[in-house]
Amino acid sequence: MVLYFLALVFGLHIVMVNLGIAFSTVIPILKRKGEKENNEIYLRTSKQLMNFYAATYGLAGVFGTAFTVFLLSFYPSFIGLAGHLTFIPFGIAILAIVVHFFAITAYWYSWDKWKSDTHFLIGMILLISVYLIPLGFRAISAFLNLPQGLELTPKPHLDVVAALLNPTFLPLYLKSVTAALAAGFFTISSAYMLKYGKGDKEAIKIVEKFMPLATIAFTIAIVLGIIYAETLNLFVNYKFENAFGFLIAAKAKYDFSWLFIIKLAMFALQTIAIVSYLKIRKAWRFSKYIVAAGPASLIAIFAGEMLNSFSQYPYFVAKLADKEFVSSIPQPIRDYLAERLNLELSNPLATSMGLYTLTLVFLVPLLISAVIFLYILLFGKERSEALD
Amino acid sequence: MIMSVNSYMQAPPGIIPAYDNGWKFEEGYPKLTLFVPNEIVPALNVEVLKSAGAEIIGKTKDSVIVALPVSIVKQLISDSFSGKTVGESILYSVLTESAKESLKDVPLLKVVDAIVANTVKEVGVYTVTFKSPTYFPSILHAIFASITVSSFTVAGGYALAYAKRKEDHAKLGLKYGIYLALISITIQGLVTGHEMGVAVAEWNPEKFAAMEANTPTFIEKIVAFLAYGDSNAKIPEYYKIPDEFKPPLIVHYLYYTKIILAILLGLAALIVSYMLIKNKDFPYAYLIAFPVIAQVISFLGWAVREIGRKPWTIYGIMDVATAHTINPPSAGAAALIAVYLTAILAALIFASYKFLWRG
Numbered sequence: 001m002v003l004y005f006l007a008l009v010f011g012l013h014i015v016m017v018n019l020g021i022a023f024s025t026v027i028p029i030l031k032r033k034g035e036k037e038n039n040e041i042y043l044r045t046s047k048q049l050m051n052f053y054a055a056t057y058g059l060a061g062v063f064g065t066a067f068t069v070f071l072l073s074f075y076p077s078f079i080g081l082a083g084h085l086t087f088i089p090f091g092i093a094i095l096a097i098v099v100h101f102f103a104i105t106a107y108w109y110s111w112d113k114w115k116s117d118t119h120f121l122i123g124m125i126l127l128i129s130v131y132l133i134p135l136g137f138r139a140i141s142a143f144l145n146l147p148q149g150l151e152l153t154p155k156p157h158l159d160v161v162a163a164l165l166n167p168t169f170l171p172l173y174l175k176s177v178t179a180a181l182a183a184g185f186f187t188i189s190s191a192y193m194l195k196y197g198k199g200d201k202e203a204i205k206i207v208e209k210f211m212p213l214a215t216i217a218f219t220i221a222i223v224l225g226i227i228y229a230e231t232l233n234l235f236v237n238y239k240f241e242n243a244f245g246f247l248i249a250a251k252a253k254y255d256f257s258w259l260f261i262i263k264l265a266m267f268a269l270q271t272i273a274i275v276s277y278l279k280i281r282k283a284w285r286f287s288k289y290i291v292a293a294g295p296a297s298l299i300a301i302f303a304g305e306m307l308n309s310f311s312q313y314p315y316f317v318a319k320l321a322d323k324e325f326v327s328s329i330p331q332p333i334r335d336y337l338a339e340r341l342n343l344e345l346s347n348p349l350a351t352s353m354g355l356y357t358l359t360l361v362f363l364v365p366l367l368i369s370a371v372i373f374l375y376i377l378l379f380g381k382e383r384s385e386a387l388d
Numbered sequence: 389m390i391m392s393v394n395s396y397m398q399a400p401p402g403i404i405p406a407y408d409n410g411w412k413f414e415e416g417y418p419k420l421t422l423f424v425p426n427e428i429v430p431a432l433n434v435e436v437l438k439s440a441g442a443e444i445i446g447k448t449k450d451s452v453i454v455a456l457p458v459s460i461v462k463q464l465i466s467d468s469f470s471g472k473t474v475g476e477s478i479l480y481s482v483l484t485e486s487a488k489e490s491l492k493d494v495p496l497l498k499v500v501d502a503i504v505a506n507t508v509k510e511v512g513v514y515t516v517t518f519k520s521p522t523y524f525p526s527i528l529h530a531i532f533a534s535i536t537v538s539s540f541t542v543a544g545g546y547a548l549a550y551a552k553r554k555e556d557h558a559k560l561g562l563k564y565g566i567y568l569a570l571i572s573i574t575i576q577g578l579v580t581g582h583e584m585g586v587a588v589a590e591w592n593p594e595k596f597a598a599m600e601a602n603t604p605t606f607i608e609k610i611v612a613f614l615a616y617g618d619s620n621a622k623i624p625e626y627y628k629i630p631d632e633f634k635p636p637l638i639v640h641y642l643y644y645t646k647i648i649l650a651i652l653l654g655l656a657a658l659i660v661s662y663m664l665i666k667n668k669d670f671p672y673a674y675l676i677a678f679p680v681i682a683q684v685i686s687f688l689g690w691a692v693r694e695i696g697r698k699p700w701t702i703y704g705i706m707d708v709a710t711a712h713t714i715n716p717p718s719a720g721a722a723a724l725i726a727v728y729l730t731a732i733l734a735a736l737i738f739a740s741y742k743f744l745w746r747g
Contacts, residue, residue, distance in 0.1 A: 080469075083713060084714050084715055087715060095725065095729075098729065098732055099732055102735060102736055102739075105736075105739070106735070106739045109739070109743050110739070110742070113743070155715070156714070157715045158715070332471060333471075336471050348505060349505050349508055349509070354513075355514075
């Protein structure tokens with residue numbers, strides 16, 4: 001139950017922030033391009049995307065906060081340890097979030113109010129800061145694969161440079177941001193293809209623009225995904241085997257390859273959308289496959305994130321499955337780490353059925369209101385006011 | 389909910405303060421009430437525990453209720469978090485001979501966790517933080533602080549807009565903001581702030597002593613009346629607090645700066661309200677300082693609350709040294725982060741100003 005709660009809020013948070021990465025990249029560039037080329041469609045689209053992003057960023061924050069609170073409630077000892085060790089990467093992410101939040105508000109409120117160059121400058125802050133956030137968080141994810149940079153003497157601390165040279169870090173970071181761009185481009189294409197299908201003839205210009213970008217980003221993300229998987233194979237084999245399980249005939253302790261199969265199915269839908277795009281690109285018409293590609297890409301992100309997290313079960317740090325590595329850690333710190341980095345040892349005070357029920361009582365209305373909010377934002381009567 | 393956690397950190401349920409018309413540090417106070425599980429009780433040497441200042445004050449079906457001097461609680465928590473075993477901790481000295489042998493290699497954290505978790509269960513898993521004796525005044529004080537700061541912000545923003553454009557809706561916004569601010573700051577001063585002060589005097593006497601450390605005698609009488617309902621009551625003496633429990637003296641200066649600024653802001657709100665009611669002209673653009681001053685007062689209030697809790701992170705349970713990261717940033721890194729955050733704050737204020745100015 002504990003892990004389902006964590007997975008749910010983390011997955012929703014990740015999907016929203018992935019869209020945020022793509023939108024923060026697209027919005028300032030599209031607006032600038034629209035201004036330079038005097039292209040009304042680009043200008044309108046960038047404003048529509050910004051309205052959506054400004055309205056939903058808080059939602060991503062709510063689920064991110066819920067995840068942090070859940071993690072603290074269920075695994076207080078892990079948070080205590082992580083606070084001592086990963087303070088700097090967390091700090092990088094937090095400082096980037098602060099400036100990103102400022103950039104969102106300043107960019108949104110100053111739209112058409114400030115000079116174009118000033119607005120574009122804020123847009124660049126929006127763009128750059130969004131890539132710094134996962135830089136910090138993915139450094140922590142890589143550390144949870146392989147605790148490179150962990151120094152035990154004279155006291156446990158993190159050698160940040162060594163941590164950033166973690167072999168799983170760069171592939172994971174690049175794969176993540178490229179996949180985020182692909183998902184964002186597919187989602188934009190999907191939404192505007194839907195608009196086109198409902199009679200907005202100009203919407204196809206946006207699909208025309210974003211489907212090639214989605215194709216490129218999707219292809220690169222797959223290559224980087226393979227590289228990341230290979231680094232896991234080389235450095236954290238336990239996680240690799242759990243992730244791909246029977247698909248690679250591995251003796252997985254916990255076979256989570258079903259998550260990878262979901263991801264593959266979503267990849268297939270995105271590939272079909274690309275094929276559809278290649279077929280219709282010279283004579284554009286409605287494609288239900290491109291409409292399906294947006295949701296498919298977001299489900300793939302969700303499944304991929306779950307796969308990356310669950311495949312190291314029951315270890316917070318996947319490398320702890322390596323007996324040779326564990327025996328290289330001196331006592332008593334070995335037992336100390338093993339106890340705090342065990343996902344099966346959750347806080348007994350937070351794992352009663354009563355508390356689960358109470359959590360659900362609060363979580364369900366939050367989820368329902370989030371769905372209603374997104375529905376109103378996308379399809380409700382407020383749409384014309386919000387988007388135009 | 390967040391205030392309940394913060395209130396728990398100020399005064400957890402079961403805390404027994406060290407002041408009752410005089411300091412009781414020599415008698416082992418402050419003490420914390422703990423529910424020791426029945427499984428652990430036989431391992432404890434009751435006579436040794438009592439000689440260390442512990443009092444057995446009752447029983448439940450599953451536990452024995454013990455009031456333990458917080459100096460011992462602090463040491464147990466500190467030893468637990470530094471990874472010591474029972475044999476390496478002060479707990480060892482209060483164990484029976486047979487328990488000493490069987491428990492000496494057990495991580496202390498396991499034992500302390502069991503006692504703390506059992507205490508939380510006995511007090512109420514869902515309600516433990518809400519049972520802090522300072523919760524109710526704290527939540528009221530925080531809510532009215534936020535209303536006060538928000539209404540001064542509304543007033544300041546509309547005042548600037550009104551000074552610039554003289555539009556009716558801006559004047560209406562200014563009126564709405566300033567009247568609400570005046571009502572709110574009055575309630576804050578006379579009711580919620582007072583209740584907060586009374587709670588601090590009763591449950592955090594060390595902090596109260598720090599707040600009133602260098603207060604002139606004639607003001608002390610007023611403070612004594614406000615805190616205890618008796619102008620002849622004795623204010624706890626700051627300089628008699630042992631170093632291990634003494635909050636920093638700066639709390640006194642922060643507190644009185646806050647009080648003076650709050651009184652001045654309240655008077656200013658009264659004057660502006662009068663000018664608006666009488667429809668008189670006023671250099672309204674200057675009122676943009678209101679939000680800043682209100683934020684400073686709020687900041688000072690939180691500084692008194694948080695710094696005044698030192699040397700505790702959770703009063704009576706965990707001290708700052710235990711809660712502190714073992715890898716603190718260097719002074720240079722901390723300064724750099726402070727500059728970064730200040731720069732963003734400045735940019736945000738500037739952006740807000742530009743937005744308001746341009747409308």
